[in-house]
Amino acid sequence: MSVLSGKKIVLGVSGGIAAYKTASLVRLFIKAGAEVQVIMTPASKDFVTPLTLSTLSKNPVHSTFYNEVDENASWNNHVEIGLWADLMIIAPATANTMSKMAHGTCDNLLLATYLSAKCTIYFAPAMDLDMYKHPSTLASFSALKSFGNIIIPAESGELASGLSGEGRMAEPENILSFIENDMIGKLPLRGKKLMVTAGPTYEAIDPVRFIGNHSSGRMGFEIANEAAKLGAEVTLISGPSHYIPADKSIHLIRVISAEEMYNACHTYFENTDIAIAAAAVADYRPKNVASQKIKKAESSLTFELEKTKDILASLGEIKKDQFLIGFALETENEIENAKGKIQKKNLDLIVLNSLQDDGAGFGTSTNKVTFIDKNFNMEPMDLKSKGKVAQDILNKVIAHYND
Template sequence: MTVLGGKKIVLGVSGGIAAYKTAHLVRLFIKAGAQVRVVMTPASKDFVTPLTLSTLSKNPVVSEFYSEENENELWNNHVELALWADIIVIAPATANTLSKMANGNCDNLLIATYLSAKCPVYFAPAMDLDMYKHPSTKDSFLKLKSFGNSIIPAEKGELASGLSGEGRMAEPENIVAFIENDITEKLPLKGKKILITAGPTYEAIDPVRFIGNHSSGKMGFEIAREAANKGATVILITGPTHLSIEHNFIQVVKVQSAQEMYVACNQFFADVDAAIAAAAVADYKPKNVASQKIKKNDVALSIELEKTIDILASLGKNKEKQYLIGFALETENELEHAKQKIIKKNLDLIVLNSLNDKGAGFGFSTNKVTFIDKNFVVEPMDLKSKADVAKDIISKIITHYNA
């Protein structure tokens, strides 16, 4: 998944020969994880069919305000379309469509949608060489840029007229890359590297059995996803979990034991800007691990345990520039225990979970946390989805670096 994952894109198609390329463009947006709705000008249907684009986008394609064939059909609401969109992309943007956009000549559904938009707008010009260089076209470019719209520059090559030069619509791959790069450059954590731990650790008793806990890893994975969506390069160190994540900005490092997680964390920690220790690391492990499966011979089995290394404390000890966030899962004297961890482990922020709160802890899709910073400022939060809690946590890092 890329920064376009989850984005809602309205693709506006105007009437130029390059409209045939929009079938591939829609596929690339869908592959990137975006939702796509297509608005066509009437003229564009001479170059690519609505059926093609609706099939690829998995959404109905709209072109007119209402259907002349069915007077009982609801009108196509341009305002609803514009407000739905996170991004509007107009490709190809012909000279005619560009002029209408620049001057507010609202005579079709696409222009009405554009004029109602509150989201970022990208346009990819496509026209013949002399049309592209004409003063009126250049004037449209300047006006649209002044409105805050972004131009995806036309490319040089063979044109429909047989001439060769500037005016070709950017290739679909280049349009997607342009938008992704533009979004990434504006993300608040662009250039930051964040280490995140997630899931449980398994401490071996023998080759078959282990000591573990009920952590699913959901919280850590949601934090990693949100950090990446905000532009950070993420190193996600995860214990055993059924979860998976695919994102261009996330490197997944899989471990089993607390010792393996400790080694991995300290391998990457010096180079990161922030670290979030969301993993439920085992506090104890068997002192001696049997090399063969332990046979069920006796009524009772005694296993001597020893402490595992405190990963978070080791990171706090080595902390220099890093913004360090820990988690505390408590059942009693929650605030006092959390404050002690801040001091002992040299944390900047701790995320407190109480198992006394309904909907919090392991196995839930929700969480209820309290933030406590190194100055002991306490900020209790409402019960939220883990995805929303992840947003709150990442916003703390954004605030820290923007302060």
């Protein structure tokens, strides 16, 4: 899966002959899973039609602040578009447009959006050889890079003038690869191996019935998805759950029982950098499992339970340099019980959630947690979506490696 999957991209097209290549570029972005909005300068429409880019992007193309046909239509809000974007790419970036960007000139919708954008901005220069090497163009390059913008270097080849040399806009495939590689290189968990457990475990009573709990697995899957976005190599060990990973790079291992989850965790833990135990593992299982379905004969049924293996404690015992995070779902004496688990299970961090809090626990899209580290520093968090909680957890991981 491309690192651009799910990203919101604003593509700014300025008026140069290389604008015809943007049709292929839009198609590549869409194929990578991105959502694209195109803004064209008025001059760029002489080289490629808005209809072409609108059809490929599946979104209206904007080039003016207002609808010239319908005076009652709403204006094109450059601030809103700029804030919507995760990335902005200006391709082709002509000498004229780059000079305006460098000096804050704002005489069209593309430049207004550029000045409003808060996201990472890439620009792909395109012009003739002498223009590319002119001191004013080199000054624009320097100014734009000093603003934090990222240049996608022009390529050498035959130019529109008939000359051959540097100044040709990078080919769409190379623009895509440049952006992907740049983003991957900046991912904070790149090169880290992360293991996360999710969901419940089911402990068989007979071939039909089991002991389980209400965990859906959503929290663990959210963590896995967010970790993959941050560049981690993710192994997700999940008990029964209807969720599937959003990122195809995630290595999903399906298990049913606590014993199966224990074995899977110990298979991968040794070569793991980060382990996050978000699964709701059964503490007990039937000591004897019936080989046939138990018939409803008596008014009551009694069977003996035995403890399952404590997966988190067993990982804490063999932990070397791994950053180990556990979860605690409590109904009483929450803080004291969570602190006890940190010491008993040799954890670096515990994520405490209480069933006393509305919107927390099983079967909800939200969670309200308190972070407690191994030094017993506590950080209560507000009620958030489980996706946002996953981000908070991984921010703790990133902070650990940045210390």
